[in-house]
Each structure stands twice: as structure tokens, then as C-alpha cells.
Amino acid sequence: MHTPPALGSVALVGAGPGDPELLTLKALRRLEAAQVVVHDHLVGAAILDMIPVGVERIYVGKKASHHTLPQEEISALLLRLARAGKRVVRLKGGDPFVFGRGGEEMETLLAAGITVEIVPGITAALGAGAAFGFPLTHRDHAQSCVFVTGHLKDHSVNLDWPALARPQQTLVFYMGMAGLDTIVTQLQAHGLAPDTPAALIYKATLPEQRLWRSTLAELPDTARRHGVKPPALIVIGSVLRLAAMAPRLPEAPALW
Ligand SMILES: C[S@@+](CC[C@H](N)C(=O)[O-])C[C@H]1O[C@@H](n2cnc3c(N)ncnc32)[C@H](O)[C@@H]1O
Structure with missing residues (x-):
């Protein structure tokens, strides 16, 4: 009699910033x-180098609007691998539950009876604050901190603007x-x-990291320039x- 293979498991793992x-x-x-690592484009080479030789790697990278694999196919791939009895790591940039679609992958897997483990990672905002020396909250500056997605499915940005525009x-x-x-x-x-002080932060915590200082009004111009x-x-x-107190900041006009 044919016995189906024992179900594998999936760990949704945050690789940090x-x-x-x-x-x-x-x-x-x-x-x-x-046994298999399924990863996307935000996971850098130095981290991929930590995967032991011989472990299968599957790239399912996504850049905004250049989907290598649609999300449903990524979830289906994870399901297939787990059903084949594999110990799967789904490796994502930052934290899997912060704008990482880890929730959708978890739902698909749990609904199919697959064991899922979540391993949190340092999300980009935390990495950026540490790398450039600004706290996300501070008694004199901010009593709350909001992480917001600027990317919506139809390319529009439809957010709760009155709540976002609050001071402090x-x-x-x-x-x-x-x-x-x-x-x-x-x-x-x-x-x-x-x-209001504002900044654009590119590839925080990586050797190429940059912070461009700006103000709210000047941000689009800073980005273009x-x-x-x-x-x-x-x-x-x-x-x-x-x-501005952090020693590693490049020379920049004193905007704030
Ligand atoms: C799909 S989201 C993934 C976020 C991720 N799960 C996290 O917790 O950081 C991708 C976006 O995260 C931000 N991001 C990720 N890593 C970053 C880094 N090292 N520096 C700056 N922004 C980063 C960028 O806004 C990028 O477009």
C-alpha cells in the first residue's frame, strides 16, 4: 500500500534589514x-551565504510591479514543498509580518494543516533608526510611531490622512x-x-546605506535630485x- 510522505513544515523567517x-x-x-530555502530579493548575498552548501534554494524575488512569482504561486509552492515532507524556510527581508505578506502565506499553510513557525526579524524602520542614530519614539518628539505602506494594489495611496498628519x-x-x-x-x-523634518533612507544597515535629509515639502525634490x-x-x-548628532551622517545642509 502506498503511504503518503509525512508532512513537512514551514518556518517564515525574518532576515532583518x-x-x-x-x-x-x-x-x-x-x-x-x-532542506529548502525560498527567498526573495531583499535578502542579501551575505545572508544567503549562511545557508549550508547542498540546501536547495528557490528564488521567488519580488520588486514593486516586477513580480517573479505571483503571491498565490509562492504560497502554492510552499504548500507543495511542505506536502512533499520538506523542512522549508521561507526567508523574507525584515520581519515576515511587517509588509511581508507572511500573514497570507501562514493562512494558506495552516488551512492545509501544515505546521508553521514564525521567526521575527528586525524590520527596516528599526534598522534605519539604529543605523542613523534616531529613535522612533522620544518623550520630547514623538509619543507614537506609525509604519505605513505607501504602495497600494491599484498604485493609489488612500490612507487615513488626518490620523497620519497628527503632531508628535x-x-x-x-x-x-x-x-x-x-x-x-x-x-x-x-x-x-x-x-517638518523628513528623510529618505536607502538600504539601511548595508554598506551602501544612505540618508538624505529633507523637509516634508522638499521630499519630492530631494528624491528626484x-x-x-x-x-x-x-x-x-x-x-x-x-x-544630526550621529557621527556617521554625511555632510548635509542644516535643514533641521
Ligand atoms: C515588501 S516591503 C518588506 C518590508 C520588510 N518585511 C521589513 O519588515 O522591513 C519592502 C520595503 O521595505 C523597505 N525596506 C526594506 N529593507 C530596507 C532597507 N534596508 N532600507 C530601507 N528600506 C528598506 C523599503 O521601503 C522596501 O520597498
Whole structure:
């Protein structure tokens, strides 16, 4: 009689913002024990190098609007691998549950009876604050911090602007470069001061990392002048003033 293979398992693992030293010990252990690693483009070479030789790697990378594999197919691939009895690591940039679609993958797998483990990672906003020396909250500057997606399915940015434009708050937009003009226009229209400190942060925690200082009103111009491309964060709020104290910041005009 034919016995079906025992079901495998999937660990949804956060690889952190880029610096391999920011990988958690648990993430490293899961990579070392994996039989297959399914990864995307935000996971850098230094982290992929930690996967033992002989472990199968499957690239399912995604860049905004250049999908290598549609999300449903990624979930279906994970399901197929787990049903074939494999110990699968689904490795994602940052944290799998922060704008990482880890929730959708988890739902598909759990619905099929597959064991899923979540291994958190350091999300890009936390990596950026640490790399450039600004806190996300501070008693004198921000009592709350909001992580926002700047990328919606139909390329529009339709957010709760009155809530986002509140004072004493740090805003971190992920995937916001394409919607930058709308973000800046809407925040100002809802009352956020044009001279609010703002920054564009590219590849935080990696050797190529850059921070461009700006103000809310000047952000689109800053982005165009420097040709800022994803992966980048848009950070808005007066906590950024503390970044000016960080020794590693390049020379920049004293905007804030
Ligand atoms: C699909 S989201 C994934 C976020 C990820 N799950 C996390 O927790 O950081 C991709 C976006 O994250 C941001 N991002 C990821 N890594 C970054 C980094 N090292 N520096 C700046 N932004 C980054 C960019 O806004 C990029 O477009």
C-alpha cells in the first residue's frame, strides 16, 4: 500500500534589514536545519551565504510591479514543498509580518494543516533608526510611531490622512517612493507643517546605506535630485533631529 510522505513544515523567517549580524540566532538555526530555502530579493548575498552548501534554494524575488512569482504561486509552492515532507524556510527581508505578506502565506499553510513557525526579524524602520542614530519614539518628539505602506494594489495611496498628519508622531513609509508626491501633498493638506523634518533612507544597515535629509515639502525634490530608488524608507518627524548628532551622517545642509 502506498503511504503518503509525512508532512513537512514551514518556518517564515525574518532576515532583518540587510546587515547579516542583525539576523537572529533562531533565524540562523532554522537556515542551518533547512532542506529548502525560498527567498526573495531583499535578502542579501551575505545572508544567503549562511545557508549550508547542498540546501536547495528557490528564488521567488519580488520588486514593486516586477513580480517573479505571483503571491498565490509562492504560497502554492510552499504548500507543495511542505506536502512533499520538506523542512522549508521561507526567508523574507525584515520581519515576515511587517509588509511581508507572511500573514497570507501562514493562512494558506495552516488551512492545509501544515505546521508553521514564525521567526521575527528586525524590520527596516528599526534598522534605519539604529543605523542613523534616531529613535522612533522620544518623550520630547514623538509619543507614537506609525509604519505605513505607501504602495497600494491599484498604485493609489488612500490612507487615513488626518490620523497620519497628527503632531508628535513619527511616520515611516515602506514602499512609498512611487507614491511620494501624493504622500507629501496629502500630509500637508491635512495640516502637517511643510518644514517638518523628513528623510529618505536607502538600504539601511548595508554598506551602501544612505540618508538624505529633507523637509516634508522638499521630499519630492530631494528624491528626484538624488535619484533615490527602492528599497528606501520615507521617515517624517522631529525625531530625525537626533540623527544630526550621529557621527556617521554625511555632510548635509542644516535643514533641521
Ligand atoms: C515588501 S516591503 C518588506 C518590508 C520588510 N518585511 C521589513 O519588515 O522591513 C519592502 C520595503 O521595505 C523597505 N525596506 C526594506 N529593507 C530596507 C532597507 N534596508 N532600507 C530601507 N528600506 C528598506 C523599503 O521601503 C522596501 O520597498
